[in-house]
Amino acid sequence: MATLLPKTPAKTNYLNNRDILKQIHLSKNTYCTYLDPANDHQFDLILPALAKINQRTVAEARRNRADRIKRETGVVVDPKKIDNKDLVFRVTTWDHIPMAAKKVPKSTTKKKKIEDIFELDMPENDGLDDLVDIPVLDDKHVRLNFPPFYHYRLDENKQPVLVGKSHWKGALDTGEFCKDHGQTTRTLATMYIKLCERYATRSNWRGYTYNEEMRGQALLQLSQIGLQFDESKSQNPFAYYTAAITNSFTRILNLEKKNQNIRDDMLEMAGLNPSWTRQNSGKAGMAAMSGPVVITYEE
Numbered sequence: 001m002a003t004l005l006p007k008t009p010a011k012t013n014y015l016n017n018r019d020i021l022k023q024i025h026l027s028k029n030t031y032c033t034y035l036d037p038a039n040d041h042q043f044d045l046i047l048p049a050l051a052k053i054n055q056r057t058v059a060e061a062r063r064n065r066a067d068r069i070k071r072e073t074g075v076v077v078d079p080k081k082i083d084n085k086d087l088v089f090r091v092t093t094w095d096h097i098p099m100a101a102k103k104v105p106k107s108t109t110k111k112k113k114i115e116d117i118f119e120l121d122m123p124e125n126d127g128l129d130d131l132v133d134i135p136v137l138d139d140k141h142v143r144l145n146f147p148p149f150y151h152y153r154l155d156e157n158k159q160p161v162l163v164g165k166s167h168w169k170g171a172l173d174t175g176e177f178c179k180d181h182g183q184t185t186r187t188l189a190t191m192y193i194k195l196c197e198r199y200a201t202r203s204n205w206r207g208y209t210y211n212e213e214m215r216g217q218a219l220l221q222l223s224q225i226g227l228q229f230d231e232s233k234s235q236n237p238f239a240y241y242t243a244a245i246t247n248s249f250t251r252i253l254n255l256e257k258k259n260q261n262i263r264d265d266m267l268e269m270a271g272l273n274p275s276w277t278r279q280n281s282g283k284a285g286m287a288a289m290s291g292p293v294v295i296t297y298e299e
Contacts, residue, residue, distance in 0.1 A: 015194060020237045023188035027227055028146060031182030033175055034164040040151055041164065043090035044068075046232035050091050050152065053160055061087045084154045088163070091150045096165060097141045098177060135228055144179055146227040184226065192222040192241075199245050210256050218248035 025042075034040040045061040047053065062079035065087065069077050135145050144167060151164030162172060169178035196218045200211055208214070221244050229237045264274035273279065 015191060015198075015238065017236055017238050020188070020191060020241075021231065021235065023185050023191065024227060024229055024231075024237060027182070027184045027188050028166065029182075030185075031145075031168075031179065032151075032164055032166045033168040033170065033172060034151065035172060036163065040088060040153070042068075043088045043151060045087075046090045046092070046149075048092055050093075050150075050160060052091075053089055053152070053154075057089075058084060058087065058154075061089065084158060085156070087154060089152045089160070091152060092147050093150050094138060094141050094148055096150075096168065096177060097138075097144070097148050099140060100142050135224055137228070142179065145224075147230070184223070188226065189223075192219055192226065195241055196222070196245060199242070199249070205249055208253070208256075210252065213256075214249045214252045217252050218245040221245070221248045 029037075029041050032041070044065045045057060047057060059079070062082045065082055066077045066079040069075055135143060137144055137147055146166075148166045150162055150166075152160040153163050155161050165172060165175075167177060167179045168175050169181050170176055196215045199218070200206060200215045205211060205214065222241060225244060226241070229240050234240070260275060260277065264278040267274045268278075
């Protein structure tokens with residue numbers, strides 16, 4: 001009698017656009033306040049302004065909602081039968097975001113005195129400013145980790161009613177602006193780590209001794225810009241994250257090459273041998289300048 005072997009469980013590939021978009025949405029919701037958190041958090045259409053809510057955009061929102069219901073539950077719903085009051089519109093706006101403090105011009109700052117130069121205070125710039133792109137999104141307002149928005153529903157008279165705010169803590173009417181109370185979901189953070197580790201194993205990157213620094217820089221970059229992905233312009237966050245990781249790896253590579261060239265120049269000025277990379281590049285250049293080598297034998 002043949003014995004049945006247990007089936008090997010199929011590998012779950014959660015690094016796909018659908019799961020990444022879901023985790024981005026859940027992460028943004030932690031920074032938001034909704035009138036009904038169970039129903040008002042899921043938007044059907046993203047618009048640049050409140051005036052864009054019209055007959056055409058309402059029909060598009062109906063189709064998007066019907067497609068989402070079919071994708072999640074498998075039930076086919078006629079878009080025309082969806083009530084207007086069930087639709088949720090996300091409108092990008094900066095109305096509830098405070099203005100940024102004005103920068104002090106360099107011409108008005110006082111010059112440092114000699115006694116201030118020798119103070120042992122830690123410098124404000126620790127070097128990360130040159131490596132990390134800090135999310136700004138708008139120079140006139142406070143720096144945010146993703147574009148702010150409002151959520152609206154339509155009432156019986158087809159008038160928009162505010163049902164949600166981003167970067168908001170407390171009630172919609174009596175709450176206050178807050179940009180630090182939310183957090184990235186644990187699943188999305190794991191996706192960041194897996195993306196960096198997977199990219200670091202590529203053949204053109206895995207041979208470098210500073211591969212770990214590249215992964216750390218890419219992970220730091222994703223934590224800064226991970227929620228800036230705009231769902232209204234694209235549905236491919238995987239490509240967005242991969243481009244950010246590529247830029248981080250390339251930035252560290254150029255920085256290490258620059259430091260290596262400086263170190264080799266200092267060794268050559270001191271009369272010492274530079275690195276093997278510099279020596280091999282010099283020998284290759286000399287061979288190219290001298291042309292082909294011809295070997296002759298005497299009888």
